[in-house]
Amino acid sequence: MTDIELRPSRDLDAETLTINMGPQHPSTHGVLRLVLELDGETVVNCQPVVGYLHTGIEKELEYKTFQQGMVLTDRMDYTAASCNNLAYALAVEKLIGIQIPPRGQMVRVMIAEMSRLTGHMIWVGTHALDLGAMTVFLYSMQDRERFMDLIEMASGHRLTPTYIRVGGLSDDLPDGWLENAREVVALLPGMIDQYEGLLTNNAIWMSRTQGIGTITAAEALDLGLTGPSLRGSGVAYDVRKALPYCGYENFDFKIPVGETGDVFDRYLVRVAEMRQSASILKQALDNLPDGPYDCQDAKYIRPPKIETMLRMEQLIHHFLLVTEGFKAPRGEAYVATEGAKGELGFYVVGDGSNKPYRAHMRSPSFINLQALPKMCVGRMVADVVACIGSLDIVLGEVDR
């Protein structure tokens, strides 16, 4: 009887597997490609590849007048489009040196906060959907429709409103808007309660998000994170409080801050932010002043339509503003705003002509996305999905 030889053992864990996640993938929230190197289920390396949605908006802005360029800015963070409009308008207005009257500022605040809410509602729905909690998505998208209706009532568009223009707004709020808005804002806390009721104390949600994708405060500052992703790690930096714009200094609201910087904390911060937005909206609706909504300067604002039909000077102004646009002086201006994803800023350089010489968007999603490898490496593939959701990126903003 011969001895049975043991099969020689093969070194089974020598190789890692490199796979692609995306660019077409339901959980990457857009055309994001991740090159993942896996050792079994564990991520050893994670390389985000972006640029699949790059449309050269910054180049295009140099060839469009300032008002024409406003239309392109909606397309950057399309889930919270009016925040982009606001940042661009503020930067151009700072370059020119014009002020917006109080009514215009407060309407801008309302529209921006509603945009922030629509962005966060998409975030909570898709983040939960990725991790298996499908009901939240249906509720949040249905609730979001109420805000889309309000934005459509004001501007005519749902997704890319271009309601905030350089010098003010495209038009005043229509009749009945305030009543509708009060009704929706009164329902808002109940909407958020519903999302929290499904998620916050849910054992599955907690086990999939607590302790996952932890970023310390020091790491967050090193990576350039801003917005809820930074505040989840405990750093209380919000542009609305640090560098107030549009009269935010007159509103009473808190900045929610997390402790551990994991996915769960970033979720809690955003949900708390939604509640703060509800409070800001209520304050704005209660205190909306009367008066003009635009800067009232004929060099920058089209005259009321009826006057263009009755008076020659107004007709000429309208003609020049539409065909040529206003000119901005030489110089540069940067304005930071708190977008839905983080610090959203526009850097505009003027050269004395009617077009920007350079317009650059400080894109929070682009810079925040650098944190993804740090969150994912060493964890399992399933956690990658949770981490992407917690960063809340929009590829239109990442790629521009």
Next chain:
Amino acid sequence: MSDSAPAAADTPAESPEPPPEHPLVVALREGVTGLSGVTVTESRGMTLAHIPDAGRIVDVCRFLKTDGDWEFVMLIDIVAVDHRDSEPRFGLTYTLHSISKNQRIFLKIRVPGGAAVVPTMTTLWSGANWMEREVFDMFGVRFAGHPDLRKILTPDDLEGHPLRKDFPLGNVDVWPEGADTNVAR
């Protein structure tokens, strides 16, 4: 008729006091060895610091990040502008923010158009990685010491640097490699 200086019979006018130096100019001169010529201007509520020696930008940022009087712990953005009509061609603006002092500063350097090279900021902030990659992709400015300097937003087969002023806007049909372009219209 030109007015010459007052005649010798008048008492000589006292020379006016030089304007006080901006505290940042003083701090940078004392905090960063061998750095001089920094000018600070305030424009539209923004503090712009012009650093004449582009190669020292990392030293300046290291001082501003770590010094207890300034504490600029956040790198907000790196923006490039193509000043096609003046040399040095590319202007870079580094925006820093101090949370504790609630201050913001814009550091500006100029790099020449030929073979523009700037030291990398990734040694101070890893978040500078993609910001510098975007500047490289769009303008062709290289960052010495960058761990992974390559295109980030434009397609891999695009040659050139699109945000340069001599790069055309487009309006040219683009076909993927190997595509059959003989399409009946």
